[in-house]
Amino acid sequence: MNNTVLRLTSLTLIWLYCTAVAQAGQVITQEERAWARQVLTQEKTLGAISTPNAIAVMYFNNRSGRERLTPLQKGMAVMLITDLAKVEKIRVVERTKLQALLDEMELGASGLMDAETAPEVGLLLRASYVTGGDILQGTSKELEISSSVFDVPLDKFTPQQPAAGAVNEIFKLEKKVLFHIIDHMQIALSPQKKAELERPLSTSTAALLALFAGIDYSDRGLYLRAANMYEQALIEDPSLKMAQNALLELKGMGLVTLEELSGEQRGPQPPLPASAPDDGLSTGSIVAIGLGVAAVGGGLAFALGQDDDESETTPVDPEDTTPPTVTADPAENTALDCSGGNILFSFSEAMAETGEALLSNEGIIQQGWRGNRVYEVNWSADESICNNLSPITVTLSGFKDTSENLLAEPTSFTYSSRNSTALQSEL
Template identity: 45%
Template structure:
């Protein structure tokens, strides 16, 4: 059957089992998901028209389309969707479509391994999934590791596509870029976030770009049924970031489903994934992974790579790198609060035992009791306020820019992080 036939026939039957999910589901497509998709399609064939969507707070995320012509960016097609779904599920006021349901349905409708849905058919896919809004977009790339993402938000009932602000950077900036897309969705949907939700949304999926790309590759391999190779990619992700919860959970999920040998699928594995040819296009995932992880190591200290050819299956040992740190916008929504102050959140790529000092300048100072604290070994929270205040008047606030220097942070092995400097303004970072 042709895809267009399914689009015309699918309807309410799809949502009788599932409309959306509010709790983070698994990442591995199971037989149960496939059975659901088959039954949904069969039921839809009996219907004559697509139904309306009653729940306005349902959001789905389609895979992003890599238009750059650079195959090393392919993991971001599903990767961006995974990051956005993971974050959106932290918002209590909306329901979010599970990725595995989307993947199972796309497989059943013969969309191919990429699962890319074009703009013309996206609104109908949204109706099939019971999503009032769909997020998606295009990935474009320039020279070296540069890339830009043009996100869109689709109003499914109106079949209206609203373009969001383009975000750009390098591969290492992918976490910041995803957050810009995320908060753009929040703004467009007029979602009011609690301070707890905003703090959770500011947290990156992982502190390691290489870990993220390895995980994205693993998910795509799993979707194609290459479970042994997928498990090894999850292991690679955990070698880069042993606190990467989603990678750990996905590996455990595969073990519990009997899709991988628990004796070989461990976070201590040093056997690289063998190249796996894609079902479409004929490119090698080993070669793609090698290029992607090569880009991701810029400034990241990653020391392993995957072999796409030859007989040498021994990867380089991970370098004994010190910890690294990333920052999020101030918890109040990306703006410095005059006089009142607020909290800055920083995230480490590994467990930290202490930080020697945090200095703040620009007419601002540390505030709170204590003014700085390490939380869950991987987060640094720093309180801030204007230097002096009298009523609603700020004194000694001589700049709209706050400069924060974090120094002397050590991991549990005693390795010291290089000093890191961050700037925040009245408009955010």
């Protein structure tokens, strides 16, 4: 009986944690990644229970043939999550929690809904609905958004009425999809609430695409580039509060500094890496539409105004010769727990998934990649790394990015152990 109560309490806390603030921040924290790992470890013990009117919004697949609209894949989800969270009767899974879970499931590069992912995501998140869709080619200057809703308890996909409209009015297309979803969930809206939901995040397509590009960069740990995109979004629409909040979040968490954001002090930016199939965002297309490291001005708006029958030239990125950097969590000089724990090494670029972590005291560890930007070192009580009182130095050897650039210094991180720290305090 006690185990049943404990399990139900745990599941309730998991759900509350992932839906508490559906539009809190855009940075995926280590706490969220730990939460996602915990959810996956409980997957086999989860029953078919779902939370009524709880919904997870997956990313939309860009099938329009317009590479410059790739940021809209996450953007449609961002807009829908923001609006659905305003409806009191709906509980929405926070986007960063969903992204952390998708990363752990090795689906983070796409996050697209299909017949396999929707049931599993719905089960893991205790959601009764999962939604997502496709961005399709309409007429020469139109888009069509095709969406569907997966009812988790019924194990059933229901296609929604497609939403078609002008490319430069994507905010209107999102509203059509939004109200189709709410109707499917059979939730009645008051005239006041409907009027509130009809207000767009921004009427500037240029600002929205810059915002969405920034969010994707943030998910991949490229925080300075994310900040550049948020700044560009604010140039296009100074009242875009989500971009303001996202930029403040990066500054407040110390992920970017004022010096880095200052063009005078920052100097030339390192070249963008060549886009890879699993990037989730084509950096080449961002350069093409003016969302690169330089100030954009009206470049994006001009690109969106072009007829689709005109040739679209994507410039080739210069060779990437910038060494990747790495940060450690916990930070260097932290006292490690000998009874078990881990260190996560986060890289500034997509890595070639090679390399090895070496310990100065030859302690026994487990190690491996989590995606292509995070490398984990962990240990347990029966494989303690604290086999003497000396400081523990972890050296990263052989790590290089996808452009074959070796890791920049520092590549070694020194820690103390709680056992040695406690003994020294006693002495």
